[in-house]
Amino acid sequence: MILTKLSRNVLNIQFSRYLSTSGIQSAELKVGIVGMGHVGTAVANNLLRKGFEVSAINDIIPDLCKGYPDSIKVVKTPAEVAQLSDVIVSGLPKPPHVKQVFEGPDGLLAGLGQGKIWIDHSTTDHEQNKVFTEKLTDKGAGLLECPITGGLEALKKGQMAVWVAGNKDDYLKVRNILEASYSTVQYTGGLGTAMIPKVLSNMLCGLQVIAMAEAMLIAKKSGLDLVEFWHSIRMSAGNSFLWETCGPNVFRGEYHDSFPIDLMCKDNQLGYEMARNAQVPLELFGLMQQIYNRALYSLGPDVGCYAPPKLYELEQKESLQAPGFENWSYTVENVDGALHVRHQNINLPNKSSK
Structure with missing residues (x-):
C-alpha cells in the first residue's frame, strides 16, 4: 500500500x-x-x-x-x-x-x-x-x-x-x-497558551519588585527597622509571593543573581509584543519595563533580576541590606492551587500567646 x-x-x-x-x-x-x-x-x-x-x-x-x-x-x-x-x-x-x-x-x-x-x-x-x-x-x-x-x-x-x-x-x-x-x-x-501566563507573571513580579524598593526606602528613611517592616507587610493584605522571596534576597544583597536582569528584560519585551498584538496599552507595565531597562544599562546584564532596588539604593545612597538572612532559604507548598512560601533559617515573629 x-x-x-x-x-x-x-x-x-x-x-x-x-x-x-x-x-x-x-x-x-x-x-x-x-x-x-x-x-x-x-x-x-x-x-x-x-x-x-x-x-x-x-x-x-x-x-x-x-x-x-x-x-x-x-x-x-x-x-x-x-x-x-x-x-x-x-x-x-x-x-x-x-x-x-x-x-x-x-x-x-x-x-x-x-x-x-x-x-x-x-x-x-x-x-x-x-x-x-x-x-x-x-x-x-x-x-x-x-x-x-x-x-x-x-x-x-x-x-x-x-x-x-x-x-x-x-x-x-x-x-x-x-x-x-x-x-x-x-x-x-x-x-502558545503557556507563554502568556509565564510572561505576564514575570511582568507582575517586576511591578512588585519596584514597588517593594520604594516601600522599603520610605519605611527605612522614616525610621522603621527594615526587617520589622518586612514582617509587618507579611501579615497584611499587601503581602505576596514576591514580597516573601524578594525581600530576603535584597537583605542578603543578592538581587536574585540566579536569574540575570538581561533575561528579565527579554521577558518584558516578549510581553510588550504580546500587548501590541492584542492592542492593549501598556501604561504601568511600560513604566516598569523602562525602569528595568535603566537598571540594565546602569548595572550591566549580569546583575540579578531584582536589581531595581539596587538602582534605588545607589541613587538614594541608602542600603537595604539587613542581617539575619545569611542562611535563609525557603520551600514552597501548593495550597488550593496557590504557591505558599515557608521560610527556613531566619527568625520569625513569635506567635501570640493564648
Missing part, C-alpha cells in the same frame, strides 16, 4: 496517541537533557531522585556535565541526546539559543523521531515554537511548551510550578516526568 505524506502523518499521530494510552509509564521513558544550567541541573537531580532514567546530557560548557552517574552519557550534540532518549528536556536563555539547539545537522530536529517528545522550559517566542512543531510533526515527534515559575530554590526541591501547552496526549504521556520537578502542573491548551 502506498501512503501519502498526509496519511503517514495521520498514522504517526495515531501511533503517538496509542503510546500515551497503552500502559507505557513515564518512569519507563528515557529522558535526555540539553542545557545543564540552573534549570537542567535541577531537573536532572529531581529525575534521578525520583527514580527516572536520565539517558544523556549535553551543554556547550562541558564542565557543567560533570559529576553525574556513569550510566548517563555525556554527548557532544543535542542530536545525540535526542537519539538516545524518548523525552528531551531543555531550558535555554533566549529564543536564538533555542533555535540554535533545534536546527542543523547537530540539532534536536536531526535526532528526534517517531513518538519522541521535546519538553522546552525556555521562556521563548511561541511563534517560533509553532514553526518547530510543523517540522516535528513531519517526523512524528512533538513539542510541549513548558515555561516555569516559583524560583530556583523551589525547583531544586521539586516544588516549582509549570504551565504546559501543546498536544494533550503528549502531555499525558510525560506528566509524571513533569511532576518529578514541579508541585503544580497546569495544562493551558494549544501551543
Whole structure:
C-alpha cells in the first residue's frame, strides 16, 4: 500500500496517541537533557531522585556535565541526546539559543523521531515554537511548551510550578516526568497558551519588585527597622509571593543573581509584543519595563533580576541590606492551587500567646 505524506502523518499521530494510552509509564521513558544550567541541573537531580532514567546530557560548557552517574552519557550534540532518549528536556536563555539547539545537522530536529517528545522550559517566542512543531510533526515527534515559575530554590526541591501547552496526549504521556520537578502542573491548551501566563507573571513580579524598593526606602528613611517592616507587610493584605522571596534576597544583597536582569528584560519585551498584538496599552507595565531597562544599562546584564532596588539604593545612597538572612532559604507548598512560601533559617515573629 502506498501512503501519502498526509496519511503517514495521520498514522504517526495515531501511533503517538496509542503510546500515551497503552500502559507505557513515564518512569519507563528515557529522558535526555540539553542545557545543564540552573534549570537542567535541577531537573536532572529531581529525575534521578525520583527514580527516572536520565539517558544523556549535553551543554556547550562541558564542565557543567560533570559529576553525574556513569550510566548517563555525556554527548557532544543535542542530536545525540535526542537519539538516545524518548523525552528531551531543555531550558535555554533566549529564543536564538533555542533555535540554535533545534536546527542543523547537530540539532534536536536531526535526532528526534517517531513518538519522541521535546519538553522546552525556555521562556521563548511561541511563534517560533509553532514553526518547530510543523517540522516535528513531519517526523512524528512533538513539542510541549513548558515555561516555569516559583524560583530556583523551589525547583531544586521539586516544588516549582509549570504551565504546559501543546498536544494533550503528549502531555499525558510525560506528566509524571513533569511532576518529578514541579508541585503544580497546569495544562493551558494549544501551543502558545503557556507563554502568556509565564510572561505576564514575570511582568507582575517586576511591578512588585519596584514597588517593594520604594516601600522599603520610605519605611527605612522614616525610621522603621527594615526587617520589622518586612514582617509587618507579611501579615497584611499587601503581602505576596514576591514580597516573601524578594525581600530576603535584597537583605542578603543578592538581587536574585540566579536569574540575570538581561533575561528579565527579554521577558518584558516578549510581553510588550504580546500587548501590541492584542492592542492593549501598556501604561504601568511600560513604566516598569523602562525602569528595568535603566537598571540594565546602569548595572550591566549580569546583575540579578531584582536589581531595581539596587538602582534605588545607589541613587538614594541608602542600603537595604539587613542581617539575619545569611542562611535563609525557603520551600514552597501548593495550597488550593496557590504557591505558599515557608521560610527556613531566619527568625520569625513569635506567635501570640493564648
